[in-house]
Amino acid sequence: VTVSAAESFVPVPDERVGALGMTCVRVQGYGVSLVDGLLRPGDRQLLDAIGDRRALVVTTPTVARLYGAALRRVLAPAGTRVRVAVMHSGEPAKEIETVLDVCAAAQEAGIGRRDVLVAFGGGVCCDVVTLAAGLIRRGVAYLTVPTTLVGQVDAGIGLKGGVNFAGSKNYLGCFHAPEGSLVDLGLLRTLPEVELRCGLAEILKMALVRDPDLFALLGERGEELVRTRFAPDRADAEWVAARAIELMLAELEPNCYEDQTLCRLVDFGHTISPALEERSGHRIRHAQAVAIDMALSCEIATELGWLAPDACATVLHTFRRLGLPLFHPLLTADVVAAGLHGATAHRGGELNLVLPTSVGTARFLVRPEDLPASAVAAALRCLRRRAR
Numbered sequence: 160v161t162v163s164a165a166e167s168f169v170p171v172p173d174e175r176v177g178a179l180g181m182t183c184v185r186v187q188g189y190g191v192s193l194v195d196g197l198l199r200p201g202d203r204q205l206l207d208a209i210g211d212r213r214a215l216v217v218t219t220p221t222v223a224r225l226y227g228a229a230l231r232r233v234l235a236p237a238g239t240r241v242r243v244a245v246m247h248s249g250e251p252a253k254e255i256e257t258v259l260d261v262c263a264a265a266q267e268a269g270i271g272r273r274d275v276l277v278a279f280g281g282g283v284c285c286d287v288v289t290l291a292a293g294l295i296r297r298g299v300a301y302l303t304v305p306t307t308l309v310g311q312v313d314a315g316i317g318l319k320g321g322v323n324f325a326g327s328k329n330y331l332g333c334f335h336a337p338e339g340s341l342v343d344l345g346l347l348r349t350l351p352e353v354e355l356r357c358g359l360a361e362i363l364k365m366a367l368v369r370d371p372d373l374f375a376l377l378g379e380r381g382e383e384l385v386r387t388r389f390a391p392d393r394a395d396a397e398w399v400a401a402r403a404i405e406l407m408l409a410e411l412e413p414n415c416y417e418d419q420t421l422c423r424l425v426d427f428g429h430t431i432s433p434a435l436e437e438r439s440g441h442r443i444r445h446a447q448a449v450a451i452d453m454a455l456s457c458e459i460a461t462e463l464g465w466l467a468p469d470a471c472a473t474v475l476h477t478f479r480r481l482g483l484p485l486f487h488p489l490l491t492a493d494v495v496a497a498g499l500h501g502a503t504a505h506r507g508g509e510l511n512l513v514l515p516t517s518v519g520t521a522r523f524l525v526r527p528e529d530l531p532a533s534a535v536a537a538a539l540r541c542l543r544r545r546a547r
């Protein structure tokens with residue numbers, strides 16, 4: 160299955176360009192391919208994607224321990240032209256120093272303008288390698304092979320790289336599209352259950368704002384998908400992954416560089432979550448914070464009369480059944496305010512809070528002044544009570 164994301168929106172020539180000026184246009188497309196057996200001995204899919212270029216395949220310690228030998232085996236026919244580097248991992252390592260480590264390894268491996276990096280790891284690895292690829296010689300090609308479910312349906316298939324900086328989530332980053340993404344569900348075989356549930360949270364995010372059927376299916380079969388670790392031979396696993404990827408790319412494509420609008424449905428669950436992640440010192444996983452933010456957003460939508468109380472109850476019940484957190488003691492009024500404030504700064508002075516209006520549809524609350532503090536406080540109280 161290949162789902163394409165083409166950056167196909169060719170801007171019309173900019174009328175502000177005068178006699179001395181120019182229009183800068185870059186059109187690039189990439190495919191996300193659901194593949195199978197990427198690390199099977201003799202498999203050539205990764206080598207074929209690299210072609211005859213030099214490559215630096217960047218992975219992380221856990222992934223290297225689990226898959227390093229198999230990875231080196233499939234890459235062996237390329238000899239020293241393709242090297243493997245292991246970067247630090249985890250959210251605390253998502254910092255500029257790790258990007259610089261990757262750049263140093265690329266320099267050491269002789270990566271030049273026409274060569275390629277490969278991110279072979281979770282969302283953190285993909286974020287770091289994307290930024291490194293954007294920096295090296297002002298932009299070299301890269302491929303992603305996401306090894307977590309979060310990476311496969313979200314972090315590893317978009318075009319954003321980023322690291323945290325001075326306490327701000329993703330403060331440093333870039334837009335730099337990959338050449339392609341290879342998604343092998345077989346790599347999820349070793350993924351801890353909690354990380355699979357994190358992936359489900361990101362899929363539920365898209366389902367809740369765009370696809371009631373996907374939401375219903377996850378409600379029914381999500382637990383089993385976790386238990387069977389998205390076994391690639393299960394038709395429903397492949398369907399869920401493909402649908403989640405398709406929904407994500409469809410949202411990203413018309414606004415790849417976020418220069419068309421800062422109202423983005425994919426920001427559902429991403430308004431208060433950065434503040435919560437930061438406040439926890441990144442002990443709360445990204446997708447868990449997203450789940451809590453989505454739960455609070457549902458409560459806020461209900462307080463405002465945008466979402467029916469029974470729909471809100473259904474959503475939160477599904478989250479709970481799938482082992483996703485609804486609340487955390489660190490979710491105080493103070494953290495919520497910091498999240499709302501941070502999002503408004505990030506979104507050019509608008510809040511653009513994504514609030515569900517039913518299972519499968521959502522609307523934006525655009526202006527921060529349209530969100531009454533009393534509704535937020537009441538939503539927080541309801542959520543705390545419900546999560547007990």
Ligand SMILES: NC(=O)c1ccc[n+]([C@@H]2O[C@H](COP(=O)([O-])OP(=O)(O)OC[C@H]3O[C@@H](n4cnc5c(N)ncnc54)[C@H](O)[C@@H]3O)[C@@H](O)[C@H]2O)c1
Pocket residue numbers: 219221222225248249250253280281282283284286306307308309310313314315317318319320321346347348349350351354357445446
């Ligand atoms: N750029 C984007 O558009 C975007 C979108 C969503 C999330 N993100 C970012 O992605 C990050 C979260 O990604 P994540 O959830 O993948 O976290 P992660 O990269 O930290 O991986 C989670 C854990 O899974 C382990 N792991 C990875 N693959 C494994 C495998 N196959 N088997 C066993 N263990 C494995 C890792 O070692 C790690 O401990 C956050 O920093 C978030 O901000 C970015």
